[in-house]
Each structure stands twice: as structure tokens, then as C-alpha cells.
Amino acid sequence: MSTIEKVQEKFLEEEAVGVNNEIVLHNDDVNTFDHVIDTLVRVCKHDDLQAEQCALLVHYKGKCTVKTGPIDELKPQWLGLIDAGLSAEII
Template sequence: MGKPNTRPEGNPDTVDILAAWYELIVWNDDVNTFDWVIESLMEICHHTLEQATQCAYIIHFKGKYAVRKGSYELLHPMKEALIDRGIQATLSTCGEEV
């Protein structure tokens, strides 16, 4: 019997249990415009215009929002790309930032 957090060989449809526990958090600031955040979410996180707009408003009014969930390998490059654009972003898992 294999470890519960590993993908069994030969079954690409099995999801890595631990991989889905990461969130890409984007934080509100007084520097970036709505248009810049929306454009960045569309280009980096592959959101639709509607998704990116909703995320931007939630970020603005709530102070932060988990704009994407997935594996560390998927989200880390997105986080770095957002930071490169001047947007404050972090990864979290189980309520802790990493």
C-alpha cells in the first residue's frame, strides 16, 4: 500500500491529496489600480475578465483574497509573477503563509 499523498503510478486521474491545500493570496494595497490587478490575474492566473474583476473587488473590500488554489508547483511561479508586477501575494496552507 502506497503513501496516501502520492499519486499511484499509471493513474493520472488520481489527485495528490496534499497538492490541493495551497492558496494563492493577493493582498490589497493603495498602489495598484483595479485595471492592473485584473490584467495581472487574467494573464498570470488565467482568470476570465469576470473572475478577475470579482477577485479585485473582493481584495479591495476584504483586504485579501485567495485567487487560486492548487499545488505548490502550480502556484509558486504565479505568486512570483504577481510580486514581479508589484502586487503583494503570498501562498498559504492550512491557514499558514509559506
């Protein structure tokens, strides 16, 4: 087995073990940019610029991944987004 094959095999193993979930925020016609930005800062610990960029992506693309990680870490943040009236899912 060549070095390249060994590296690729190791990468695939690590990728399978470290699979993360995502919180995907969806666009809606209800929430303001300011509310979305403030909520992302408060709930997901985004800085102002990151939250603004996510809000713009959601607005123009319809959705945006706002956080990745293990499900047990994402669930409280997802609930915080839902409680704030945002449309989000964990995938």
C-alpha cells in the first residue's frame, strides 16, 4: 500500500469518527435582520460580523449553516434559536 493510500485511508477513518451535525438556519418573512443577528450572537456565540454574514446568506440563499458540532452541544443552541422564533433544524 502506497503512502498516499495510507494517508487517504486514515483521513476517511477520521472523517467517519468525527462526523458532526449542523444547525441550519432558514429564511422567513417574519424576523428582522437585527433580531437574527442579535440571536446568533447571543445563542451561537457568533461575533457581530459572522452573525451579519450568516443573516445575509440566509436572506439571499434561503438557508445557512450557523454551527457545527456534536448533537449534544448543538441541541441547546438549536432550542435557543427556536425559542427566539427563528426557523432552524439540526441535520
